[in-house]
Amino acid sequence: MKNLSNLYRALLPMVVMALLFSACKKDDPLGPTIPEGPEVEVTHTLKQLKEIYTKAGSPAMYDIEEEIVVGGQVISSDENGNIYKEIYIQDESTGIIVRLDKSELYKSYAIGQMVYVKAEGMQMGSYGGMIQLGGVYNGEFGRLDADLIADHIIAGKQEEAVMPMAIDLDALPSDLDDHLATWVKVENVMFSEEDYEKTWVDADASSSQNRTLTNANGETIIVRTSNFATFGADALPQGSGSVSGILSSFNGTLQLYVNEAADAALEGDRFDDPNAVAPPAGTGTLADPFNIGAARVNQDADEMKWVMGYIVGSFTGSSPDTFQPGVAGDNASASNMAIADNPNETNPDKIFPVQLPSGSAARQDLNLKDNADMLNQQVWLYGSLEKYFGLAGIKEVEKYSVDGENEVSAPKYQGQLDDIMGTDLTATSIDFKVFNVVEAESYWSASSGSAYVNGYGKGAHESWMISATTIDIAALTDPVLAVTEELNYFKGLDKVMVLGSTDYTGTGDPSVATWTELTVKGDRAEGGQSMTQFELEANTYVAFKYTNTDNDDASSWSVITVEAKEYEEDNGGGTEPTPDPDGNLVLNGGFENWDSDTYPSSWSKVQNIEKESSIVKFGSFSAKHTGGRKDLGQTVDVEAGETYEISFWYFVDPDNNDGTDVRIWGAFQGTDGTLDNGHVKGDGTEDMTASAPGSYLNSNPGNWMEFKQTYVAPAEANKFYLEVRTYSNAIAYWDGFSIKKVEN
The missing domain is CATH 2.40.50.200 (Bacterial OB-fold)
Structure with missing residues (x-):
């Protein structure tokens, strides 16, 4: 018995130790492994480490080749999914992001725990202005490989969590950069009027999202939350108070990352949000502008x-x-x-x-x-x-x-301006001088194969484009000046005159010379693109004179081709198109006939149009329309009180669109112009009194879409002006235009 008692006494301490060890394990089976605190000698502060990177020029990737050891307390946790494969540590000088290719880092590096980084052999980089520690991934700066973490990251003693520094958005600290990647508390804030009824992240979000905190004076900071955050679907707290988090910045814009929803302590009453859009005010004048x-x-x-x-x-x-x-x-x-x-x-x-x-x-x-x-x-x-x-x-x-x-x-121009070379136009060998008689914002200039002037919204103009020399017609028996031009917002031929002079000196103010309007052989179109032939005599300077006094008489004039040639009987004024036998009032609505590669036959208003043979709905061709508020239009005859079906197909380029791409911009017209109740605009479903639509056609980029609506021609209507517009940076394709009377 004595020997057995001695055995019990010998085993007792080991049993007790085993029980104690077992009890400790049960307290936190998934908790971090916390060492007593290794003896590590820190060589640099985190601020000194950052300065090494910035002094090197902040390269895309900086290799740390000297022996550097830094340390800091962990302030982040990936337990709730808002931080991913990185830890934030801070010391008394600043904080830094340490990127590690490993998940569930909170199990190894708990909030408050000391962590030491042996930086030699690691890399530094930055993203959005935030300096980071990490490794190499595919030859570029990235996360430190999981197999290398143990060589560089040393878990130290568990300490109390870092106390946050209070941040007042009205008085940010002068050393704000030193507080990036540190734990802060933004005080006296609430989520903005726009955001406070939202969740942390939208249900269908595919990436991190921003929510805005504001204070009573309108100063703001973004709270950025990952779409993988476990609390992402939770409603935002709607009161006021403080939010603790990791202070970050993206290209100069301050951001805050919380570790968990509880970091937002917003339980006070809301105050008025000074960032909310104010109620409508103003009349749209300079003295009383719209807000x-x-x-x-x-x-x-x-x-x-x-x-x-x-x-x-x-x-x-x-x-x-x-x-x-x-x-x-x-x-x-x-x-x-x-x-x-x-x-x-x-x-x-x-x-x-x-x-x-x-x-x-x-x-x-x-x-x-x-x-x-x-x-x-x-x-x-x-x-x-x-x-x-x-x-x-x-x-x-x-x-x-x-x-x-x-x-x-815009600056105003007067006198002699930049010359326009024939090579700046299309199929033109005649060079031109440009002269503004009166000071004006616009003048003749060349681009994309044509010369152009438009005085709309820019005051009065008298702008001349004059041939640099007299026109040589010695080899011609029946000479004409053949001009391909485009007229839009037509205000009268007296505003867009083609003139000739035999006493102009070739330099200086053309208005002091004697000019005579050139005689047209045939007809000159009063809108859209056309070719006109003008009689031409020997030793003549020719000029294109553009005038307007205000917006009400400002046309848009493009001159595409100018050449001296023999008169051709069939070219002046074009030919009368043949109506469609199936009752379609639109001429050449399928774009099978073209006067040139940029001008479909029978259309009166043509801007930025090209013949297209690849993206086609019907037949062999469609009309490619490059935007910038450009129009394609044609006028047809209608009868008052009759019902008409208007239809067409359109295709918006999937790589060139922004959601406000195309509209119909039509109108029933009477003898005095557009009828007040005759507008067919926007998506075609708005009230016909709406002259300024708010809607656009449904783009559905990359797919052919059909427009089809019926309308009753108002009393006094005798015409319908069919126009479609392509906006901004969009590219659209049009095909199959049709206007047919619906038999009752």
Whole structure:
């Protein structure tokens, strides 16, 4: 018995130790393995490590070749899915992201735990301006391979969680960069009026999403949440208070990452959201401009209005989700920008997109790519209120103001201007000089194989395009000047005159010479594209004189080809088309007949059209239409009170569209023009009194779509003007146009 008792006494301590060890294991079977604290000598602070990278020029990937050891406490957790394959650590100087190719890192590196990084042999890079530690993936900076983690990452002692630094959005710290990748608490905020009724992430989200926190003064910060977050479907807290999280930045825009939904302690009463779009106000004048709310509800492409807002960013693509708030310089766009009621707006639902037309003063002076200092600038813009990038917006901006009093518009030109070479036109060997008699914004210029001038919205004009020499007709027996031209918004032949002079000196002001209107042999079309032959005498300078006094008499004039040649009897004025025997009033509605590769027969208004043989619905050809608010139109005879079926097919290019691509823009007309109750516009279903539609045809890019609607011709109607428009950067294909009377 004595020996057995001695055995019990010997075994007892081992049993107790085993029980204690077992009890410890049961307390947290999945908890992190926490060592007592290895003896590791730290050589650099995290800030010093970051400085090594920036002093090296912030390369895409920097190899750490010296012996560097850093340490910090873990402030992130991937347990709830909002952080993925990375940990954030911070020391007393700053924080940093450590990218590791391993999941469930919270089991090895708990919040508050000390972690040491042997950085030699690792790499550094950055994303969106955030400096990161990691490894190499496919020859580029990426995550540290899982097999290498044990060689570089050392788990240390568990400490208390880092206390967050309080952040006041009204008074951000001067050393804000040092607080990136650290644990902070943003105080006195709530989720914005636009977001607070949402969930953390939309149910159908395929990537991380932003929600906006705002304070009472309108200062904001984004809360970014992964679509893999376990709390993504939870409703956002709707009150006010504070949100703790990891402070981040993407290209200068502050962001916050929470570890779990409980990090948002928003239980106080909501305050008024100063970032909410204000109620509509203003009348659209410079003295009383529309605000964003008013501009949204007064979309009318036929009206030019003033809108006031703050420049807050631009779009890098052709859709709303490419909006880049707060970005200026090389990463911004030069062709567009966004304005908002609030100078610090980041929410894409509260912005107003702005098209900056090529050559405009607004584009030259306001675009954020070339004028980074204009970010947050208050501006007044005068343009056409219509959708842009699928949002209510403003296009064709003609002038602007930065003080609400002084207007800035495109520069004006007078006197001798840049010459136009015959090679700038199509099939032309005659060179031209350009002269503006009066100071004006527009003048004759050449591009895409034609010379062009349009004074609409730009005041009075008298712009001349004059042959550089007299026209040589010595070898011709019946000489004519054959001119292929395109006239749109036609206001009279006296506004677009083709003249000849025998006493012009070849330089200087042409208006001091004697000019005679050249006689037309045949007919000259009063709209669309056509070829006209003018009688031509020896030793004659020829000139194209464009005039207008205001918008009401401003035509658009393009000269495509000018050549001296023998008169051809059949070419002047074209031929009368034959009506379709099946009752279709549209002539050449299937585009099987073409006067040239850019002009379908029988159509009166033709802009940016090309013959297309690959993407076709019927027959051999369709009409390819490149956008930019360009039109294709034809007028047919109708009878008042009769019912007509209008139909056609269209195809929107899948790689060139933005959701506001194509519209029908037709109208029943009487003897005095368009009837007030005769509009057929937008998607074709709006009230016929709507002269400015808000709708577009359903694009469904990459597929042929059919438009088919019936309409009753109003009293006094005798014609229907059929027009379709292609907008912005879209490319559309048209085929199978038909207008038929429906027999009662």
